[in-house]
Amino acid sequence: MGSASSSLDDAAAAGAEAANAAYAQLAGAQPGLVIVYASIRYDLPALLAGVRGVTGEAPLIGASTSGQFSDGGYLPPDTGVSVLMLAASPYRFGAAMVDGIGADTLDAGRELARRAMAAVGGDTPYSALLVLADGMSADMQSLLTGMYRVTGARVPVVGGAAGDDRTFSGTKVFFGDRVMQDAAVAVWIGSDHPLRVVSGHGWQPRTLPMLVTRVNGMIVEEIDGRPATEVFSETVAKDTQARSEYFEGAWEGWHTGHSFSLIEPDGTQLIRGAFVDQNGVLSTFVPLPEYCAVQIVSADREALLQASEELVGDALRETIDPAVLLMFSCIARTDLLDTRAAEEPARVHKAAGPVSTFGFYTYGEFGRSTGVAGYHNATITALAL
Template sequence: MERLSVGSGSSSLDDATAAGADAARAALAALGGVEPGLVIVYASIRYDFDALLAAVRGVTGEVPLVGASSSGQFTDGDYLPPGSAVSVMVLGAGVYRFGAAAVTGIGADVAGAGRELARRAMDAAGGDTTPHSALMILADGMAGDMQSLLAGMYRVTGARIPVVGGAAADDRTFSGPYVFFGDRAMRDAAVAVWIGSDRPLRVVSRHGWQPQTLPMLVTKVDGVVVEEIDGRPATDVFHEAVAKDTAARSELFANAIEGWHTGHSFGLIEPDGTQLIRAGVLGEDGRLRTFVPLPEYCAVQIVSAAQDDLLKAGEEVVDEALRGIADPAVLLVFSCVARSDLLGDRAAEESALLHKVSGQVATFGYYTYGEFARSTGVAGYHNATLTAIAL
C-alpha cells in the first residue's frame, strides 16, 4: 500500500487570520506538492473562528476540513498548552478515501444525530465500498450522552467499524466547545470522517489508571447522578475510597476543577475485565455525578492514576497502534485534558514521549473533554484516556 503523505504546522500568533494562514502554509508545504485530501484543525477558543477557518481555507482551498476547539494540542512532539495556539494537519489524497460530514442540533436527539452523521460520512466517501473502514468523530460532548451518539452510528455501520476521536474542549473555561466543518464553527454539533482503506484500521486506547478498591455494584442512579453503591450513599463510598481522614477529604475539593477530583475516578468493569474510565464529579450540593451515566447494577472500582503509569500507557498505545502496519505515516491521537492536569508540570512529556516512541511517524492530536475509541467491546466513549489510530 502506498504511504500516506502528511504535513502539519502550528502557530501561536495572536491574530486569527495570521495564525490560521501561518499554520496552514506550514502544513501544506510539508505535504511536498501532493494533492491534499483532508484538513484537520485544532485551535484554542481565544481565536475568532470565522477568521481562523477562512484563513486556513484561503491556503488549503476547498479541501474537506474538520476540527475542534481544544484544551491544548501536540504536533510531532511539541506540546502547545491550553489557550495558546492553532494546529493544522493536511493528509494527502489517494491513499485513503475520506468522507467528511456534519450534523447540528445533536442534543435534541443524540442517537438520531449519530445515525444521520454516519450515513452522511459514508455517502461522502462514496459508500462502504473499500475492504476496511473507520470513523473519526469530533463532537460537542456537552450537548448530550456521547455513548448514545455512538449507538446511533452503529445502527448504520454495524459493530465492525472501529471508531476514534474526541469531544471538543474549550481551554478549561467551560464556556462551550466548538467543532469545525469547512468554514463553519458550530456548537451542539458533531463532525465525522469516514476513512476507507485497503488494509485493516486499528483503534487503540489505554489509560494507566489502577484500581484502589474491590469491585462494587452501582445500585441506584438517576441519570448522571450516582446515588448508591453497594446499597450505601455513593458519596460516602467515594469519600472512603479517596480520603481516609478529614485533611485528605479537604484536599479532595482543594484539588478539584469544577468539582472534579481528577486523581480518582470510576473504573467501569467491562466483560473482558478491562476498565472504562468514568470521571466522578462531587458537586457543592453533595451529589456525585459522572459525565456519562453509569448503568444501574454495573460493576465498578475506584481507580487512581500515577504520572508514570499515565506516561507508560502512552508508550503502550503507540506500540500497539503501529504494530504490524507497513510504513505508517501518522498517528492521530486524542488525549483527555484530565491526563494533562494529572501530569501537571510533566504534561509536555506525554507529547514528547509519543513522538519519540513513534520513530519516523508523525504525531498529531489535541486534549479533549472525552475520547471515542472502540474496536470491540460494549462501550466506546471514555474519560481520562489516550486513544489513537495509525494511518
C-alpha cells in the same frame, strides 16, 4: 502528510501560517483531508478562512480545544492553532456533519455515520470513523451508540469531544468554513488494510468490583445498596498514595485522583471521571448504566505517562507504513500530570520514532474497537494512518 502549528495573535494570519507550513510538507500532493484544532481565543471563522485560503475546497473538519500537541510539541490551552493535511491516497475520506445533536443524540449519531459513509462513495475492504463533537451539548456515549447502529462491530471509532480552553463557555466543531455548536463532524476513512483504534489510561483499581444499584442521570446514588458518596469517600480516605498534593484542587469539583472504571463484558475497562460536589453529591461526566459493575481507580503521574508510551506501540503494530498517529488525550490527564503535562506529547512522539504525532486535549475521548461502548474520560486514544 504535513502538519504545523502557529501561535500568532491574528486569527487569519495564524491559520494561514500553519496551513502554509503543513502544505509545504505535502511535496506537491493535494490535500484530501484537512484537520484543524484551535484555541477559542481566535475569531474562528477568520481562522478557517486563513486555512482555506491555502487548502481551497479540500474537506476540512476540526474542533476547538483545551490545548494541542504535534510532533512532541505542547501547546497549552489558550495558545494557538494546529493544522494537519493528509493526501488523498492511499485512503478515501468521506466527511459529514450533523447539528442539533442534543435534541435526539442517538438519532444524530446514526445520521452522522450514514452521511459519512455515503460521502466516502462506495465500499472499501476496511474502514474507521473519525469523530469530533460538541460534548457539552449531549451524552457522547449515546452519540456513539447511534453510530454503532450503522457501523456495526467491524468499523472502529476514534476521536474526541471539543474543548474550550477550560473556560466551559462553549465548545465548537468545524466543517468546511462553518463553526458550529450542538453539532458533530465525522470522517469515514476507507482503507485497503485494517485500521486499528486503541486506547490506554494507566489507572489502577483500588477496590474490588462493585455494583451501581441506583443512578439518576449523571448522579450516582447507590453502590452495592449503600449511599454512593460514602462508598467513594471511604476509598479516597483510605487510598493515601493517590491523595498526593498535586491532585488537590486539580479541577474544580475533581478533588482527588480517583475515578470509576466501568467493567465491560469482555473485561476491558472504561474510565468515567467522578467527583463529589459542594453539596456532597457524587456525579460522573458520563452517565453510568444502572446495575453496571465498576471499580474505583486512581493513577499516579508515571503510570499515566507509561500508559501513553505503551499505547503508541499498540497503535503502530500491524499498521502498514504509518505516516501519522492521530491522538486524543483528555484535559484531565494534564490536570493530573500538572507540571509534567508536556512530557506526554514528548514521550509519545519519541516512542513513535519517524511517525508524526498530532492531537488535542479533549473533554472526553472516542475509542471504540470492540462492543458498543467506547467513550472515555481521562484516557488517551489513537489511530495510525
